[in-house]
Amino acid sequence: MKNILVPTDFTGTSERALAWAKFLAKHYSQDGQETLLTLAHVTQPYIPDSTLPTGEVGIGMMAVQEMEDVGELNLQEIADQLEREGFKTRIESRVGSIDSEIVDVADELKPDLIVMGRSHIDSFFDWLAGSSAADVAMTAHCPVLVVPTPDPSRNYPVQLQNIAYATQLEFDENHILRPVVQLARTFQSNLRLVKIQALNQPNVRDDRQYLTQIQAEFGQQRFVEDTVDADNVIEGLTKYTQTHQVDLLVMATRERDFLSKLLNPSLTKRMVLNSDVPVLVYHAEENY
CATH class of the missing domain: 3.40.50.620 (HUPs)
Structure with a gap:
C-alpha cells in the first residue's frame, strides 16, 4: 500500500480515522515500502444570498478565503506532526462539495485506500441525507475505509485481529x-x-x-x-x-x-x- 488518502475536518471523528491510517501505514512501511499519507481538507464554498447588499456578499467570500487559509495551516500542522513521527505526508486543500472534491482528489492521485471518519447519525433526517463518508464510499474508484465515531462507553482499539x-x-x-x-x-x-x-x-x-x-x-x-x-x-x-x-x-x-x-x-x-x-x-x- 503506497498511498492512503485521509480527508479531515479537524474533529475527533477525523482523528479516529487518522489513527487507523497511521496504523495501516506503519504496518505496510515495515514491509519495506514507504506509505504516503495524503491529508485532504475541503472548505465548502460561500453561497451568496441575492437579497444581501453587495458588500455583505464580499465579506462572505473573504470569510471563505480565511477558512481555506486556516484549513491549510491546520493541515500543515498535522503533516508536520506526522513527519516527526516518521510518516511521509502530502497535503491537499480544496474548495467545493466535500464528497465530490474528495472523489476528485482520489481520481487525480490514485490512492490505494481512502480512510475517512463518520460522525454519529442521530436522526432519521441525518440518515436520509446521508453523510459525506457514506457518499464517498459509494462513489470512489478505490476501496474506502469508513471509521465511525466510537461509542465512549465501549473500547474500540485500533487493531485487525x-x-x-x-x-x-x-x-x-x-x-x-x-x-x-x-x-x-x-x-x-x-x-x-x-x-x-x-x-x-x-x-x-x-x-x-x-x-x-x-x-x-x-x-x-x-x-x-x-x-x-x-x-x-x-x-x-x-x-x-x-x-x-x-x-x-x-x-x-x-x-x-x-x-x-x-x-x-x-x-x-x-x-x-x-x-x-x-x-x-x-x-x-x-x-x-
Whole structure:
C-alpha cells in the first residue's frame, strides 16, 4: 500500500480515522515500502444570498478565503506532526462539495485506500441525507475505509485481529475476496465469511456452489463460515459485529442505476451509516 488518502475536518471523528491510517501505514512501511499519507481538507464554498447588499456578499467570500487559509495551516500542522513521527505526508486543500472534491482528489492521485471518519447519525433526517463518508464510499474508484465515531462507553482499539466479510453467496466473489484475504494474511487476522439469512434477501443459488469455489482458490482453513438468521441484513450484521468482537467489517457494493438506488437503497451504504465498527467498502466490477 503506497498511498492512503485521509480527508479531515479537524474533529475527533477525523482523528479516529487518522489513527487507523497511521496504523495501516506503519504496518505496510515495515514491509519495506514507504506509505504516503495524503491529508485532504475541503472548505465548502460561500453561497451568496441575492437579497444581501453587495458588500455583505464580499465579506462572505473573504470569510471563505480565511477558512481555506486556516484549513491549510491546520493541515500543515498535522503533516508536520506526522513527519516527526516518521510518516511521509502530502497535503491537499480544496474548495467545493466535500464528497465530490474528495472523489476528485482520489481520481487525480490514485490512492490505494481512502480512510475517512463518520460522525454519529442521530436522526432519521441525518440518515436520509446521508453523510459525506457514506457518499464517498459509494462513489470512489478505490476501496474506502469508513471509521465511525466510537461509542465512549465501549473500547474500540485500533487493531485487525478479527475481520468479517459480509456475503450473500449469490455471485462470484473471488475477485473481491483476493484483497481481503491478502489483508488478513498481512495482519495475521482471523477471517470470517458471514451470511445473513433474512426473509427479504434472495437465496437463489446453492451456497455450497460458491463456498466450494472460494475454498478451491483460498483454502478451507483460511475461513470460518457463519450463517446468521435475522429479520434483515442490517440487524443481523449489527448484532454479529457486536457479539463477535469484529474489528473490521468488509462489504462490497455494485453499480446500479438511479431508479434502483432510489427504490432500494444500498445495503452497504446503510451499513456504513449504522455500523459501530469500521467498514471497508470494495467495489465489484459487474453491474446488476
